[in-house]
Amino acid sequence: MNVSTAILERRAEKMFDPAFTIRDDQVGELLEKALLSPTAFNIQNWRIIRVKDAALRQKIREVAWNQDKVTDASLLLVLCADLNAWVKEPARYWSGAPQMYQDILIPAIDAYYRDKPQVQRDEAMRSCGLLAMSIMLLAQEQGWHSCPMDGFDFDAVGKLINLPDDHVISMMLAVGRRTQDSFPRTGKLPLNELCFEDTF
Numbered sequence: 001m002n003v004s005t006a007i008l009e010r011r012a013e014k015m016f017d018p019a020f021t022i023r024d025d026q027v028g029e030l031l032e033k034a035l036l037s038p039t040a041f042n043i044q045n046w047r048i049i050r051v052k053d054a055a056l057r058q059k060i061r062e063v064a065w066n067q068d069k070v071t072d073a074s075l076l077l078v079l080c081a082d083l084n085a086w087v088k089e090p091a092r093y094w095s096g097a098p099q100m101y102q103d104i105l106i107p108a109i110d111a112y113y114r115d116k117p118q119v120q121r122d123e124a125m126r127s128c129g130l131l132a133m134s135i136m137l138l139a140q141e142q143g144w145h146s147c148p149m150d151g152f153d154f155d156a157v158g159k160l161i162n163l164p165d166d167h168v169i170s171m172m173l174a175v176g177r178r179t180q181d182s183f184p185r186t187g188k189l190p191l192n193e194l195c196f197e198d199t200f
Contacts, residue, residue, distance in 0.1 A: 006140040011182040013145040016073040020177040034134040039127045041109045042093045045085035046131050049078040049161050059160055064152035073174035079132055081124030084166045086113040128170030135173055145178040
């Protein structure tokens, strides 16, 4: 499947087959590829919690509007980000790069993020958004289906997964096999209402 087809066919599915299983090696391959997504300064600030425990999934479902997909999808991912990834051994993000780039970029990381909590959070959300789209398109390529989720109590899920204080949750992703065909796309606004040239 090419990228255009994956984009055209990807939908936010609501109902998943609880009997369908994605193997661990397939999950590993999916995530390894998705982690090639870009992040600012290559800080790779995302952190992924793969929720496998059935009892934990049930607890998450209870704070996620009782949505079936939380327990029924083959794969439930909580996409998080480390707000302080920028300060945790930043030289490793440019290990192997030419020294002239390391000399410029490693100090630039500190200058960009230090004492800027809004920038740290904004970048976390951007990074997780890019990662989520990669996961969804890679899943589509495999013939699987997905749904990004923000319909849950973020604080409650954070407690359930032992979210560190310097981390945030961006969204959850359910991945598996849908049990019904998608509804036709509706309400899509025209390009000229959403895209402008040079200025608004």
